[in-house]
Amino acid sequence: MRDAETAAAPHQDWLRLINTPGLGPRRMLQLVEAFGTPGNALDAPTAEWQRAGIDLRLDDAARQARDKGAEADRAWLDADPRHHLLCLDDPAYPPLLAELPDPPPVLYLNGNPELLRAPQVGIVGSREATPQGERLATAGLTVTSGLARGIDGAAHEGALAAPGGRTIAVVATGPDRIYPAQHRRLAHRIADHGLVVSLWPTDTRPLARNFPQRNRVISGLSLATLVVEAALKSGSLITARLAAEQGRQVYAVPGSVLSPASRGCHQLIRDGAQLVESADEILDDLADWLGVAPNTPVVPAEPTSEPLDPEQERVLNAMGFDPVPLETLRERTKLTIEQLSSMLVLLELHGRVAALDHGRFQRLDAGSPES
Numbered sequence: 001m002r003d004a005e006t007a008a009a010p011h012q013d014w015l016r017l018i019n020t021p022g023l024g025p026r027r028m029l030q031l032v033e034a035f036g037t038p039g040n041a042l043d044a045p046t047a048e049w050q051r052a053g054i055d056l057r058l059d060d061a062a063r064q065a066r067d068k069g070a071e072a073d074r075a076w077l078d079a080d081p082r083h084h085l086l087c088l089d090d091p092a093y094p095p096l097l098a099e100l101p102d103p104p105p106v107l108y109l110n111g112n113p114e115l116l117r118a119p120q121v122g123i124v125g126s127r128e129a130t131p132q133g134e135r136l137a138t139a140g141l142t143v144t145s146g147l148a149r150g151i152d153g154a155a156h157e158g159a160l161a162a163p164g165g166r167t168i169a170v171v172a173t174g175p176d177r178i179y180p181a182q183h184r185r186l187a188h189r190i191a192d193h194g195l196v197v198s199l200w201p202t203d204t205r206p207l208a209r210n211f212p213q214r215n216r217v218i219s220g221l222s223l224a225t226l227v228v229e230a231a232l233k234s235g236s237l238i239t240a241r242l243a244a245e246q247g248r249q250v251y252a253v254p255g256s257v258l259s260p261a262s263r264g265c266h267q268l269i270r271d272g273a274q275l276v277e278s279a280d281e282i283l284d285d286l287a288d289w290l291g292v293a294p295n296t297p298v299v300p301a302e303p304t305s306e307p308l309d310p311e312q313e314r315v316l317n318a319m320g321f322d323p324v325p326l327e328t329l330r331e332r333t334k335l336t337i338e339q340l341s342s343m344l345v346l347l348e349l350h351g352r353v354a355a356l357d358h359g360r361f362q363r364l365d366a367g368s369p370e371s
Contacts, residue, residue: 011106012070013038014087018106019069019201021062025213027054028105029088037089072202073108076176082191083175084109092117097220100246104199104217108175111195115168120144121282122222122243124215124236125151126229126261144168144222146214147183147196151228151236156186160193167194168221172214174204215239223286224249226276230264237264240273249285251276256322308350311335315343316352316363323360 017028017038034052035041041049046057058066077083086093086107094116097103109116120142143159145152147169159167169190173179175198178187190196198204199213215238219225225243227250230236240250250273255262269275276282308316318332329340344361347353354362 011085011087012074013042014085014106015070015073015201016042016066019073020056020058020066022056023054025105025199026102027056029102030054032088032105069201069203076108076202080110082111084113086113086116094221096223097217100216100220103220104213106199108198108200108202109195110175110198111191111193113195115142115166115195116197116221118142118166119286120168120222121286122218122225122239123151123155124218124225124227124230124239126231126234126236142166142168144170144218146211146218147171147179147187147190148235149180149182153183153186156190156194160189168197169194170197170199170214170218170221172210173206174198174200174202176202177204177206179206211235212238216242219243219246219248222248224251224282226251226253226282227265227268227273228253229255229261230268231260232263232267234264237268240268244272249274251282253277259322308347308352311339312343312347315340316347319353319361319363323356323362325360329361 017023017031018025020028023031031041031049031052031054032038035044035048049056073085077085086109088098088103088105092113093103093107097116107116122144124145143155143165144167145155147153147156156167156169159165167190169187171177171179171187175196178184187196197217199217200210204210212235215235219239219242222243225240225248227236227240230240240252243250250268252265252268252273252275254265254269254275254277257266265273274285315329315333315335318329326337326340326344329335330337333340335343344353344355348355352364354364356362
């Protein structure tokens with residue numbers, strides 16, 4: 001039997017179950033369903049587990065690892081008032097997530113747990129976010145994403161920058177780890193002004209098998225999922241497929257037919273996802289759920305309309321609307337690298353061009369290039 005301290009500690013039975021080696025969330029739910037409560041499952045001998053369909057024998061080493069993991073989780077929970085544990089039997093468990101066939105039994109939370117019950121839109125996309133993708137991701141929604149590089153990070157940053165903006169990051173690690181490391185500061189800001197959600201115990205590394213489960217929770221928490229740039233084989237398409245299977249709306253932003261980063265979105269649109277070009281279209285579609293009036297402008301202001309000289313217009317028109325290397329611009333305009341570099345700096349200052357990685361540039365304004 002469990003000792004008095006274990007029985008009295010809130011959620012301790014859930015913590016011991018989720019830290020049981022070899023059990024896993026799905027079989028954990030199977031045990032709780034079979035025995036009624038996590039405590040009853042823990043009290044039952046493993047022979048009864050086998051009769052319930054869980055063929056798992058716990059030796060002394062496994063029990064010690066289980067209890068050590070539960071103690072580490074309890075220490076994390078006690079370390080900061082922003083740290084919370086939300087279990088499936090809690091009335092505050094998010095109702096949309098509870099609709100899934102096998103919802104995560106335990107959520108580790110860092111930040112404001114009330115956000116889990118707010119209307120959410122999941123935003124996912126390519127690791128190489130282009131400027132228009134980042135601008136769309138800054139819409140003032142309750143944004144749920146995965147803290148990854150690219151669109152995920154831009155979605156969180158945009159939500160934090162918006163007045164009253166709210167964001168939720170679902171991570172693929174334990175609650176005490178941050179991946180990727182470059183988003184450490186961003187994760188702390190989200191914990192201060194939003195919420196970070198983990199499905200795994202402390203000290204869990206970013207294992208490959210965790211990312212599809214993380215994606216499933218992003219879509220499961222959200223009324224709809226927006227895909228901004230995605231290759232044909234990407235985690236973003238997995239999230240979109242999961243959202244569709246969960247009966248949620250899927251939006252996709254079209255892009256250039258020549259860009260590999262847009263092919264996944266085009267496939268989604270062919271498969272029935274709703275084509276959108278601005279955050280306003282999503283707000284109009286979900287206005288009742290989001291509690292905002294249709295046509296509420298939430299996208300950033302357009303770039304400055306300050307007139308450009310003819311040479312700058314020439315460079316801008318030569319760019320088109322896809323990322324373009326400096327050498328390609330030189331070939332199109334017949335200008336020298338020095339001339340182009342000077343003009344690109346001015347265009348960037350005017351908000352008409354953005355410098356990307358790998359020496360590429362992209363036009364930001366919404367006009368049409370001259371033929």
